[in-house]
Amino acid sequence: MNYHFNFAPILEQWPLLLSGIGLGLLLALVSIAIGSVLGLVVAFASRAPSPWLRSLAFTWISILRNLPILVIVLFLFFGMPQLGLSLDKITSFVVALSLYASAYMAEVFRGGLLSVPQGLVEAGQAIGLTSLRIKRYIVLPIMFRNALPAFGNNFISLFKDTSLAATIAVPELTFYARKINSETFRVIEVWLVASLLYIVCCYAITLVLRAMEKRLVLEKA
Amino acid sequence: MTPIVEVRDLHKRFGELEVLKGIDFTVAEGEVVSIIGASGSGKTTLLRCLNLLEEFHRGDVLIGGEAIGYHLRRGQRVRIGEREVARQRAMTGMVFQAFNLFPHMSALDNVTLGLTKVRGMPRPQAIELADHWLDRVGMLERRDHRPSQLSGGQQQRVAIARAIAMSPKVMLFDEATSALDPERVGEVLETIRSLAQEGMTMVLVTHEMRFARDVSDKVVFMEDGRIAEQGPPQRLFLNPESPRLQAFLKTSSF
Numbered sequence: 001m002n003y004h005f006n007f008a009p010i011l012e013q014w015p016l017l018l019s020g021i022g023l024g025l026l027l028a029l030v031s032i033a034i035g036s037v038l039g040l041v042v043a044f045a046s047r048a049p050s051p052w053l054r055s056l057a058f059t060w061i062s063i064l065r066n067l068p069i070l071v072i073v074l075f076l077f078f079g080m081p082q083l084g085l086s087l088d089k090i091t092s093f094v095v096a097l098s099l100y101a102s103a104y105m106a107e108v109f110r111g112g113l114l115s116v117p118q119g120l121v122e123a124g125q126a127i128g129l130t131s132l133r134i135k136r137y138i139v140l141p142i143m144f145r146n147a148l149p150a151f152g153n154n155f156i157s158l159f160k161d162t163s164l165a166a167t168i169a170v171p172e173l174t175f176y177a178r179k180i181n182s183e184t185f186r187v188i189e190v191w192l193v194a195s196l197l198y199i200v201c202c203y204a205i206t207l208v209l210r211a212m213e214k215r216l217v218l219e220k221a
Numbered sequence: 222m223t224p225i226v227e228v229r230d231l232h233k234r235f236g237e238l239e240v241l242k243g244i245d246f247t248v249a250e251g252e253v254v255s256i257i258g259a260s261g262s263g264k265t266t267l268l269r270c271l272n273l274l275e276e277f278h279r280g281d282v283l284i285g286g287e288a289i290g291y292h293l294r295r296g297q298r299v300r301i302g303e304r305e306v307a308r309q310r311a312m313t314g315m316v317f318q319a320f321n322l323f324p325h326m327s328a329l330d331n332v333t334l335g336l337t338k339v340r341g342m343p344r345p346q347a348i349e350l351a352d353h354w355l356d357r358v359g360m361l362e363r364r365d366h367r368p369s370q371l372s373g374g375q376q377q378r379v380a381i382a383r384a385i386a387m388s389p390k391v392m393l394f395d396e397a398t399s400a401l402d403p404e405r406v407g408e409v410l411e412t413i414r415s416l417a418q419e420g421m422t423m424v425l426v427t428h429e430m431r432f433a434r435d436v437s438d439k440v441v442f443m444e445d446g447r448i449a450e451q452g453p454p455q456r457l458f459l460n461p462e463s464p465r466l467q468a469f470l471k472t473s474s475f
């Protein structure tokens with residue numbers, strides 16, 4: 001093989017690549033934030049006394065978890081306008097990823113809720129806390145800590161899914177990589193640089209989350 | 222004088238299984254009552270009815286003269302609202318077999334949580350009171366430790382401080398030493414004993430027969446969801462009347 005690597009035409013475009021990865025991170029953060037709030041509601045609904053709420057929660061989870069994220073993205077962006085709801089591409093992608101994330105986060109939080117021992121709820125009841133305060137001061141803080149490792153895995157996964165936004169021309173890293181690819185034909189170099197950026201970013205997220213886990217996850221008493 | 226705890230004709234079912242079949246007993250102010258009996262006799266369930274951790278199906282529980290958990294509406298027995306249940310639960314303090322300290326909080330915060338959120342105490346005042354009780358159970362030096370950094374005996378002593386700092390009318394102990402390593406049992410029993418000597422009203426479910434004999438004013442022996450025998454410890458332990466208690470004491474270690 002005598003391929004001559006030439007990274008110069010790609011590195012000239014570094015502002016584009018950086019803005020691409022920046023937008024990807026932003027999309028992930030916003031979607032995960034929305035997805036987490038939704039997921040938390042679904043997680044509580046999945047354990048609600050009302051059987052109606054419970055089946056609603058499980059339906060929500062099973063529909064969204066059994067759809068490929070790309071299908072959700074394309075459906076929302078190309079399908080919804082037919083139904084009279086046009087969203088710009090970024091909003092449309094955020095909605096898609098948030099919905100998708102909500103199902104995974106619901107599972108993460110549901111596991112976290114199951115990990116809170118009933119004895120701690122009873123200890124809160126015994127000192128006279130109302131159930132709302134038990135949730136706020138006991139169940140939620142413990143749930144978040146126990147859910148953190150699973151949350152981190154999903155965070156990385158969802159961040160990588162932002163590359164699918166390229167299919168609806170959201171200008172994130174994969175979109176720019178494809179653009180530079182077609183302009184420079186430095187195929188290997190472009191995708192090597194893009195891969196490297198993804199890896200560095202994911203690894204940085206892993207490190208941050210691991211540091212948080214170290215501080216927050218509870219040792220077994 | 223109004224008893225601190227009064228239980229009248231208490232019945233409790235788990236599904237079809239009746240676990241309490243008509244319980245009557247009282248606890249006077251300053252009295253220490255031990256409930257003994259074999260596993261499955263209903264003693265823990267009875268204790269948990271006293272702070273509404275269990276629902277019951279018939280009869281009354283009165284704490285300080287107030288009927289808890291239920292009221293009559295047009296002749297129907299109805300469970301009271303959640304806020305009322307929470308308020309009534311705070312009239313009792315409970316110490317659990319598994320300690321159940323909040324693992325994400327320091328020993329101090331375990332004690333102050335109820336003081337600030339239930340009693341509405343300002344934080345500085347809550348800390349002062351928590352420090353007093355942590356000192357009282359010998360845990361002041363470790364007030365900033367998390368439960369995972371404490372031994373079982375230490376955790377249980379913090380749990381006792383957490384319950385008693387709320388100034389309950391009565392303290393309920395649910396097999397408070399059963400989950401401890403043998404060498405840790407003594408320190409917790411000592412703490413309970415000194416609180417008893419100060420006049421704290423207590424109901425203890427226990428397997429520690431010697432402790433029940435030495436500390437209690439009254440012992441209640443339960444058998445199959447009923448009280449088979451109750452009275453002063455000297456009489457129950459030295460001259461048990463019912464054959465079942467005689468048999469139970471023979472198999473219990475002192």
